[in-house]
Amino acid sequence: MIILGIESTCDETAAAIVKDGHEILSNVISSQVDIHKEFGGVFPEIACRHHINNILPVIDEALKNANMTHSSIDGIAIAHGPGLMGALLIGLHAAKALSLSWKKKFIGVNHIEAHLYAAMMGRLEDLLFPSLGVVLSGGHTMLVQIDSIGHYHRIGSTVDDAIGEAFDKVAAMLGLPYPGGPSIEKLAKEGDPQKYAFKPGMVKNSPFDFSFSGLKTKVLYTIKGQQANRHSPLLIDDDEKKHIAASFQRAALEDIVNKSLSAATQIGAHQIFIGGGVSNNRELRRLFAEKCSTIPQFWPSAGLSLDNAAMIAGLGYQKFLLQQEGDSLSLRAQTRIPF
Ligand code: KG4
Numbered sequence: 272m273i274i275l276g277i278e279s280t281c282d283e284t285a286a287a288i289v290k291d292g293h294e295i296l297s298n299v300i301s302s303q304v305d306i307h308k309e310f311g312g313v314f315p316e317i318a319c320r321h322h323i324n325n326i327l328p329v330i331d332e333a334l335k336n337a338n339m340t341h342s343s344i345d346g347i348a349i350a351h352g353p354g355l356m357g358a359l360l361i362g363l364h365a366a367k368a369l370s371l372s373w374k375k376k377f378i379g380v381n382h383i384e385a386h387l388y389a390a391m392m393g394r395l396e397d398l399l400f401p402s403l404g405v406v407l408s409g410g411h412t413m414l415v416q417i418d419s420i421g422h423y424h425r426i427g428s429t430v431d432d433a434i435g436e437a438f439d440k441v442a443a444m445l446g447l448p449y450p451g452g453p454s455i456e457k458l459a460k461e462g463d464p465q466k467y468a469f470k471p472g473m474v475k476n477s478p479f480d481f482s483f484s485g486l487k488t489k490v491l492y493t494i495k496g497q498q499a500n501r502h503s504p505l506l507i508d509d510d511e512k513k514h515i516a517a518s519f520q521r522a523a524l525e526d527i528v529n530k531s532l533s534a535a536t537q538i539g540a541h542q543i544f545i546g547g548g549v550s551n552n553r554e555l556r557r558l559f560a561e562k563c564s565t566i567p568q569f570w571p572s573a574g575l576s577l578d579n580a581a582m583i584a585g586l587g588y589q590k591f592l593l594q595q596e597g598d599s600l601s602l603r604a605q606t607r608i609p610f
């Protein structure tokens with residue numbers, strides 16, 4: 272079964288062709304990072320304008336790269352949430368219009384679930400359950416028990432900032448370019464992760480929940496002084512920035528790894544699947560491997576950590592297998608979807 276996946280939840284316009292949920296025949300991503308850099312974050316109206324211009328060319332390119340015309344595809348999968356409302360509507364309406372005019376099955380998928388599926392799609396033969404899913408993106412930080420593809424229980428999530436958001440905000444405080452995650456990771460390579468004793472937040476009576484706002488404020492006061500706000504001038508020199516980046520990154524990532532591993536032990540997880548933009552971080556991958564050699568950890572392959580449509584097409588196939596039918600064209604865009 273050949274699925275065209277479409278992704279437009281935030282600032283990437285993407286389309287991909289995937290066979291049987293795992294064989295990626297094409298994977299096209301038009302990123303707007305350079306456009307939003309100027310604003311230090313995603314500017315929703317501008318993101319929408321670019322989605323409108325890019326969506327059909329990106330879909331055409333995905334078909335062309337897979338050496339196909341639309342007559343070869345069986346269905347269209349779309350991420351209908353969570354995300355920015357305007358951005359979601361553009362992808363959703365394109366998917367509905369094409370499925371209607373091309374007479375293809377129409378399948379809506381959850382973008383966050385697709386981030387987890389990205390870590391599974393290369394090894395569908397070897398999946399064991401229950402497993403632990405760890406979602407680490409710009410908008411979500413979540414631990415879930417995976418009982419099978421499509422069946423999850425949430426174990427923990429963030430009570431304030433998402434991990435990617437914390438990286439982006441700390442990077443902005445340090446005057447580093449957007450997106451902050453890769454900027455912090457790069458600078459941290461030269462720094463001493465033990466120079467500053469930053470501590471991540473603990474949530475009372477919720478050992479698997481996360482809180483990053485206290486850590487973020489601690490970094491702010493350390494680099495700009497007590498009572499500072501994010502517009503206050505930096506009190507540290509460029510050399511010190513690398514130690515701040517390394518210490519912040521170590522504190523945040525160790526918290527994620529420690530909570531993930533104790534959750535995995537508690538649920539008797541056979542495997543751990545980690546997805547979302549922050550899963551691109553090499554230090555995170557190193558820490559997981561260093562702290563746990565008994566439970567296998569799986570990561571998205573190259574190009575599948577950040578937002579992409581291959582994970583949408585792959586999960587769309589699985590959803591179709593589970594439901595044995597497509598979704599209604601009345602499916603709505605949802606800025607939040609309970610998991
Ligand atoms: O999953 P994603 O592409 O979009 C959302 O669904 O949110 O994640 C984007 C987030 C951004 O906050 C970005 O700073 C972060 O992922 N990120 C990273 C790295 N690469 C991207 N964070 C830490 N280290 C990285 N290498």
Ligand code: ZN
Pocket residue numbers: 382386408409547548577578
């Ligand atoms: Zn995402």
